[in-house]
Amino acid sequence: MTTVTVRIPTPLRSYTQGADEVRAQGATVAEAMQALGTAHDGLLSRILTPEGEPRQFVNIYLGSRNVRTLQGMATRVAEGDVISIVPAVAGGTP
Amino acid sequence: MLLMPEMLGESLNAFARQGYPHETCGLLLGVRRGDEHVVSRVHRARNLNVERAEDRYELDPADFLAADCEARAAGLDIVGIWHSHPDHPARPSATDRDGAWPEWSYLIVAVGREGVGEIRSWRLNGGDFEEETIKS
Numbered sequence: 001m002t003t004v005t006v007r008i009p010t011p012l013r014s015y016t017q018g019a020d021e022v023r024a025q026g027a028t029v030a031e032a033m034q035a036l037g038t039a040h041d042g043l044l045s046r047i048l049t050p051e052g053e054p055r056q057f058v059n060i061y062l063g064s065r066n067v068r069t070l071q072g073m074a075t076r077v078a079e080g081d082v083i084s085i086v087p088a089v090a091g092g093t094p
Numbered sequence: 095m096l097l098m099p100e101m102l103g104e105s106l107n108a109f110a111r112q113g114y115p116h117e118t119c120g121l122l123l124g125v126r127r128g129d130e131h132v133v134s135r136v137h138r139a140r141n142l143n144v145e146r147a148e149d150r151y152e153l154d155p156a157d158f159l160a161a162d163c164e165a166r167a168a169g170l171d172i173v174g175i176w177h178s179h180p181d182h183p184a185r186p187s188a189t190d191r192d193g194a195w196p197e198w199s200y201l202i203v204a205v206g207r208e209g210v211g212e213i214r215s216w217r218l219n220g221g222d223f224e225e226e227t228i229k230s
Contacts, residue, residue, distance in 0.1 A: 007162070010126075010172060011195035020171070057193070059155040066155065086158050089175050090143070091190035091200075092117065092150035093182040 001025045004032050004077050007084040015043035024083075029062060030073035032083060047085055057088040096174070096199050096215045098122075098133040100230040103213060109138050110178035110205040116147040121161045122174035122199060131173040131199045137161045150189065151177050174199030174215070181206050184214040186223045194218050199226065 007021045016022055022039070026032035030052060037044025047058050052073060054060050060067045061084040067075050077083070109118050123135040139157035143150045153175070165171055175198055179185075184202040186194075194200060196218045204211035216223040 007166075009162070009195075010197045013197070020166070061155070061159055064156075064159065084159055084162065086155045086162075087195050088155065088193070089119070089153035089158065089195075090151060090193040091177060092143075092146070092187060093179045094187040094189075 002027055002032075002077055002079050002081075004079075004081045004083055006032065006036055007082060009085055009087050011087060012043060012046060012085065015040045015046070027076060028073065029060060029067050029075045029077060029083060032077060033060075033073070057090075059086040059088060060084070061086055095130045095227045095229060096122075096133065096201065097130055097229050098201075102133055102136050103228075103230065105136050106176055106201070106203055106213070107205075107210040109136075110203040110210055113141075113178060113180075114205050114207070115180045117141055117143075117149065117151040117178050117180060118203075119151040119153050119175070119177035121153075121158065121172050122176055122201060123161060123165045123168075123170045124173045125170060126173060133173060134170065135165075135168075136176065137164075148180060153177075172198070174201055176201040176203065178203045178205045184212045186216050191218075191221070191223060194223070201228075 008016050024032040024035040120138040122133045124133040140154040141151045143152040184204040199215050201215040215226050
């Protein structure tokens with residue numbers, strides 16, 4: 001089984017007991033995310049839609065590439081890969 | 095509380111002035127010390143919302159990732175977000191609130207034709223923003 005590192009942004013660390021990165025296993029980004037969700041209750045629903053896709057305000061990167069530009073959640077991962085959960089940051093004037 | 099050296103505040107002022115009349119945005123890197131955010135670096139990021147750059151910002155996630163990598167390598171953390179409010183007060187809008195995440199400081203720089211006005215910082219508490227003190 002492939003083990004990857006998942007980097008957790010500050011706003012979501014309350015779900016990982018403060019850890020800024022955690023390990024997860026899976027052959028694809030989707031599998032690694034599911035493993036992450038199993039280990040950290042409540043986290044997955046902040047990241048993925050019920051259909052398993054990244055939520056509107058979340059980007060998932062594999063290394064330096066947004067998985068939306070790869071094969072999406074079906075993108076395969078390799079041992080030691082780093083997955084980053086990147087919150088969308090937006091706002092504006094009134 | 096947000097602790098930020100005066101020099102970094104001046105960098106943000108310069109970014110906001112350079113970007114005017116468009117919104118500018120970026121990241122605050124530093125450490126968390128209890129409830130305090132101690133800022134030691136500021137980053138400018140691209141605003142992907144080019145169609146409404148005068149009143150909206152959408153921080154480029156690639157710039158976020160680059161800043162996050164730099165922060166981790168330096169033993170720092172992304173402790174907040176900054177953006178400018180062209181021709182508006184440094185008070186968060188409903189749009190800011192809708193897009194906000196907990197735990198971060200949201201620093202807003204008011205900027206107008208005459209230059210930079212006030213700088214204020216806010217954090218989410220429940221569903222609303224609360225102002226926090228800025229000290230240098």
